[in-house]
Amino acid sequence: MSIFGFGASASLNLTLSPPPSNTFKDIGKPLTVSSTKDGPPPLANDSPEVRKVPVYTGTDKVEGTLSLTLPQGKKLDHLGIKVELIGRVEMFYDRGGVHDFTSLVKEVDAPGTIYDSKEYPLSFDFEKPYESYRGLNVRVRYFLRATLSRNYSGNLTSEKEICVQHITNEPEINNSIKMEVGIEDCLHIEFEYERQKYGLSDVIVGKIFFLLVRIKIKHMELAVIRRESAGTGQNIYNESETLIKYEIMDGAPVRGECIPVRLFLAGVPGELTPTYRNVGNRFSLKYYINLVLVDEEDRRYFKQQEVTLWRKVLG
């Protein structure tokens, strides 16, 4: 409502029905455990309520209502009303860039005059190829935008963010990671993680077997690293972030000692996502676990292994 007496103006409002999963998610802040990295600017209307967006799987229908509200006794001339659904990769490094990988437009009303408030049911049934993602240099987002075009005054618009997550089946092939590493005559260890692929709230279980220990180890930790690689060719921007350093051993073991490893991924801060191998040829997101041994002089010996994460449930 205008307070200047020009009378109330018309408004356009998109409302989404609850998603099939009935799950909602806060998508406000970038996924980082660092307090120093800012990441991309916040989305519009960044308030906690607005950020709670419905979560859809890749194949879920997106349904809702577009309501056009007219003040009593007013009429509205327009050049047509349309609703777009856009999937977009936004880059923030270098000079940035926006790439829409999906754009679907639906004409909901032909040009004409509307005398009364009106509601239009909406239903989009389309493939959403990538998960929503908020990284440090890259963002993948989906949103609906309704536009009412007018020729004399500005258009009326309304936008709604949605979140997409892909649920994957348990991988059929899931071998263990097993490796013997070492420094000659100094340190020989054999480590084994039970699997290579993990659900987001799985537990990494493994063991470290010490074959030879000639250095004075102070402690051992397992780090979970997330690496975001954006760009192609020469212009690759890598952003690696250690999400957790999980201490798995205190003190120095002797030869023959076998140390158990158990890391609850659910306890890893900075919200894990599945591994994204290739998102529209624009970026990839990979996870690694890094086994680090620290000696008494704070020298670090490490071995990094990639693990593949997949999503079992929405959330």
Place this chain on the structure above:
Amino acid sequence: MSAAEEQVKYLTEATKKVKEHAFYCKRAIDANDLDTTLSLAADMLRELKTSLLTPRNYYELYMTVLDSLRHVEDFFTSLNAGGTPVVEIYEKVQHCANVVPRLYLLIAVGGVYIKSGEAPAKDILKDLIEMVKCVQYPTRGLFLRNYLSQTSRDKLPDTGSEYEGVGGDVKDAYEFVLQNFSEMNRLWVRLQHMGGDKSTRKKREKERQDLKILVGTNLVRLSQLEGVDTDCYRDVILPEVLKNVVECKDTIAQGYIMDCVIQVFPDEFHLATLETFLNTCTKLKEKVNIRTILQSMMNRLSLFGEGEGRIPPDLDAFRLFNDCITKILEERSNLDLAEILRLQTSLMQFALKCYPGRLDYVNYCLGMCASVLSATKSESLDDTSIAEVEELLSIPLSSLALQVLDLQQYSELLTYLPYENRRQVATILVRSTLFSGGAMDSIEKLEKLFKAITPLIKDDEKVEEGAPKQDEADEAALAEFKEEQTLVARLVHVMKSDDTDVQFKILSMARKQFGQGGVKRIGHTLPPLVFAGLKLAHKVKKRELDAVKVQNKLAKLKEKQAKIDEERKEREAKKAADPEYESPGPLEDIVMPDESVIPKPPSTSCRKVFQFLHEIITAMAITAPNLSLKLFLQSAVAADCCKFKAIAYEFMSQAFILYEDELTDSKAQLRALVLMVGTLLSCSNFEKDDYDALITKTTQYAAKLLKKPDQCRMVTLCSHLFFVGTAEDANHYHDPKRVLECLQRALKIADGCMASSAHVHLFVEILNHYLYYFELHNPLIADKYLTGLIALINEHIDSMDHGEQRTEVEGMYRNTLRHIARKKEEEATKEKFKSIVV
């Protein structure tokens, strides 16, 4: 800042932080906020990550933390009661990125988890024991595992526990504890190898000693498991524990754990596994003190043997221990002599306690020592070894006493000891011989005993004559010497044989031995021998008399038999002459007693015994005249009693000679005279001439005493020597004239004592003697003497000064007069006493 001050500082700071975190943690608990509680509890537990504290101080900190951790445990329990599945918390605490706090929290939840019954106890225990491996730092690992052990203590699926069944069985329980034990031991051993030079090594050893109890606690837990029976212990528990002991190759750990095993497990278990245990002992590191281990085990079993239990007969514990010791001696060349001796001593002690009858065992141990000693090349033993040998030889005494002398090896070992130590052992030997109460009834025994106690019998031959004997000046040494000699003297009382001949031989031998002791010893040792001799004399006399009686009887029997023989011959003659002759009846032979039953006369005659006594007393005469005099008198009485008149006279005269030659002290003379008078009065078999000589001499001695009152009293006393027995007695001796002379002489002497005003007293005493003879009808003691004496006393008594002396005299006098008065009244004596004027 000194190291100690630094420690205090570190501890104070850490404790302060712990308390701070604990405070906020408690608030979070009150707010029912699990996430915050966990994070604050982790902060608090992170303080246990320190490497700066010594084990003792770390323990302090650990206890502070555990105090607060209990609140967190309670919080978990209450959350669970409120519906939160424990498994959720169990997972959540594992999100903590630091390993030390994470594992403490995991154990805390684990305890609640087991209690909740949401999962089988064994699974949770397995998970916990696996996860705590993540702490490999020795001190932190040990304390973490101690917390695990403490938390799980009442949650093991032991037999009879509420967690048994679904939660597992005793196997799961002991496997859990065993694993924890094994890992803790490894951590503890590893602490030793944390680097550092020699100075830090000592420090490490000290720290390890502080921590050992943490390792040992696991063994206590094992011993507390209800489900572990003898079989299980033998087949699983002990082999596993011993495997750890051997494999850790660590001196401190091996010693400690072996000791722990001995202490914590019950006797039955040890008996069932003794062989295994001892086998392991031989595999320990060289520096481990195996002796103390074996000793503890033997002590343990001995106590068991002494108490209710019995070592099963099929278990040859002695052999097992001995094999073990033999093997150790073979394998360890570095054992010093004292240590070897100690080992054998322990084994012997064990044998004594557990196999009381097996002297061969004891002998064997002694023999081992003897052979070890003979193999040592050095001339003299070091002090510790000497002390050990002394100990070794003293121990069997308390239980075996004289039986040790039957052990061949015992005396041989004694020779390895220096004189002084042998003397100590000898003292103990004598003591226990006396204590055991066994009789020394054979020459052989005595010979052995004397050989063993030679140091008490005579001085060290090796000490040169001229060498100063400092102990003579030393009062304590003198007292000790006296005590020892008294002990030796007491030995005489256990030298007892029923056969007088043997007894004589025994005493003769003792005499010979004691004789070597020199002047200072015989004063102690010979007198009891004299009394033993006197006792023997009586016995021999009785035997002789018995023998004579039997011989007489036999002679009579033989006579009768002869008569019968004669009669028989006569009858046969008659029959030959006259075939018609009828025998009046059958003639029967006398049944003669069996030769072997007839008591034989002793081969040592009574006379010989007295000769023996005479010789002994004479030997002492110069050094102890007083004593010898008494012994002579004593012997005289005995001889008289046995009717050896000449011998008795000889003894008496010896006493008199001593009196004359050696007794110069007037008091001693007085005492001796009293004894002599007494002796003479108790003898009754002297020849008259001999007796005359003796009593005359005695009276002369009495008259020659130095002090007048003494003279007076003794002369009075001597008067009795002249009036012995009553007229009816066969060997009475009455010489009334001499009696009167004595009394009158006494009065005269008393009269001379006026200066000391003792005369009245003497008068009264003499009056009493007069009265005595008067009553005995001594014809020369007339009433006039009595009347006169009474008058005399009356006269003098009034002039006495008032005082104690006078009161005493008056009392005595009054009683005497009262006696006379009573006699005057009595019918029988009325007539006789009538004439006495009071």
